[in-house]
Amino acid sequence: MPGEGSNWAGVDLSRHERLVEELAGRLEPVRRLPAPEARAALWLGATLGVGLILAAWNGTGGFMLRMHVPDLAFAAIGAVLTAIAAAFAAFATSVPGRSSRWALLPLPPLVLWIGASGLGCLREWIAPGADIPGAHAVSGCFSFLICVSVPLSVLIVVMLRRACPLRPNLTAALGGLAVAAAAAALLMPVHPHDATATDLLIHAAAVTLVIAANGLAGGRLLGRQVGTG
């Protein structure tokens, strides 16, 4: 009968007993991690703090004006929702036993964000003569996105590492998406231009860079840490 005797299907018991004793011997009390929802909210709160500082610094007049343009407003809403959904999905997938289907959560807002940004390009064709950013402004946007992304990435990786992401690459990519969407949302109040094709390309490049960097570095950072803890 399995379980009755001392040998379960050829399991090497003495080796496992030794490990059990060792792990029990070095057991220390741990502080239970808050629920993924709460931890995602914490990270989003920090992001919102950065946004408020930027808004106080730059003023929101131009931003409010641009929000009257439907596609810009939809792009902003899409970016914000993507950041929220991706952050929640990243924290949910970092906890064992939660379904990895949470990773699908950010897809609908992502479609809204990308779709609305794409519409902005179309508008540039339909209504030429809109405010096209020069090369200097474009590189400014790019460095803004990267500069905002780095601290947000570091924060989310540190927070995700505290849990146990069993699929580190998936979790890291979701974290990267959350960071990229948050950075794009934070750029909107400071962004002095309408969306254009160049602008969208720069956005796409920065967003891809952030997601890829998080996926590559984060996958390793969040990866197997067996035996270290």
Add this chain to the structure above:
Amino acid sequence: MILAVPGGMAARSWALASGSDHGVDTALAGGRNDGGARMALEQELAALMAAAQGGDAAAYRALLKACLPVVSAIARTQGVRGEAVDDVVQDALMTVHRARASYDPARPFMPWLRAITQRRAIDRLRHAGRRPREVNDPLAYEAEVDPGPAPGQGLEARDRAAALARAVAALPDGQRQAVEHLGLRELSLDETAALTGRSKGALKVNLHRALKALRASLTQERE
């Protein structure tokens, strides 16, 4: 504080590891109330893990020991075989240790443990898959033996032994004694003659007839 694994926990752990395999569940839970047993074990394990998060080493030891058969069963379900099962168990226990802060006692324990074990089993299978192997060897593939116990192993042997015992018991006294002493206990003719008080010639005749009768009755039974 909980000091030891409650009796029968290991056996019930097996039922849990099998997931939706009701055959195993009913076999181990006595055919009744296996849902209740499952719930009780879930709660026990969740309580042990909550105590372990608080630093209770005895509860932690009991929890890990209860997890051993579950983890190895899940690993086998994932397709891990042989010594690799032990490696998965070790990896999974270490991950449980590292990830213990991420367990929320308000949620069931088994999905948490299963997720960890499945991931470690997949890691192990991928690792094994990266090593070069001969893949085009149909004979070796056919002849591959699972070293673990086959389902129902021992049942067949027990059935055979029971059938033989029934057939031997049905023999006339003289023949039965001849089979028992000469055939099963492997005594010599002299020893058997001294023991039963029969002549060696009679014993030989009895053994011969008994084997013939057994052959007939066992063949008949098999048909």
